[in-house]
Amino acid sequence: MKTLIIENIDLKKIGELVTVSKQFCDAPDIIALGEGDIPGSFGKAWQFGQAVPANLVSTVSNIIKQENYEVILMSVSTLGSGLAGPLSAALAAPAVTEVTAIHPDLVVDRPVYGGKAIIQHKIESTPTILTIRRKYFEPAQLDGTTAATALDAVEDKVTLVAETHEQTDGIPLEDANVIVSGGRGIGDPENFSMLQEMAHQLNGAVGASRGAVDEGWASPTKQIGQTGKIVAPSVYFAVGISGASQHLAGIANSKCVVAINKDEDANIFNRARFGVVCDYKKIVPILTQAIMEGK
């Protein structure tokens, strides 16, 4: 099936979409956004400078129509989520969002009810737009670069007035291999520094439950869960977090969950591979020290 990737110039995001594209075709084409070379080898390539998704709709939908693309792939991101709906309307094409798996015969999975159930959709008509959840597919290795046709004819429906970059002291949560997250059980904001130190030693990032965010101990940008970020680290430490379903929805694709909670009946232990029933103030400094000594 003729496949088009639409993505910012980002090695991992493009790599993940190339992996997905292999289910549909041998060589996808790409519309890339941003400055610099497009990593990887693509049949046809177009490139926008940075632009607001709403302003790209008519140019992108014209390319899709002219080239007869059957599958359009984007990540679940500001770009993908902003473009999927308007493109679907412009092309009268179905859009399946938050896809986490692709099966034979064009059947795709998407989680619903905060990850408690999976819906399967069979793609029956083309073009079809799919947004793909990050980190569910291993990024393909991208060799070389592809020269692109520059596209600067964008509409002026929305003007970008200002852009404020999130303060991420270190690795962004979505890219972190290790996350140390704190919940309401942390008790006060100062104690988050304990988690910061542990995350620092593990070259990881600090996250938070909504409990901790509602208390004002962590920034909303750190919230993980149904209404926060969806993360997929190799190791996720849940410290003083009860394990509400809305929190678990954000960590469904974490490979190994380690729970530290003083309540042995806390629901987080049902999701954890390793659990420590203990006051976190006793165990976190010991773990941090052991990690430092083990380096």
Ligand SMILES: Cc1cc2nc3c(=O)[nH]c(=O)nc-3n(C[C@H](O)[C@H](O)[C@H](O)COP(=O)(O)OP(=O)(O)OC[C@H]3O[C@@H](n4cnc5c(N)ncnc54)[C@H](O)[C@@H]3O)c2cc1C
């Ligand atoms: C529509 C909706 C969307 C939501 N979205 C999200 C979301 O995106 N993310 C999210 O996280 N929540 C979300 N929630 C809230 C969710 O339901 C829970 O209320 C929240 O996750 C609870 O946070 P918590 O586990 O930190 O706090 P609590 O439930 O209060 O748990 C605190 C835990 O800390 C333990 N503890 C206390 N002291 C210590 C100690 N000294 N050492 C070790 N353990 C200790 C306790 O035993 C307890 O298990 C949402 C809710 C709704 C209704």
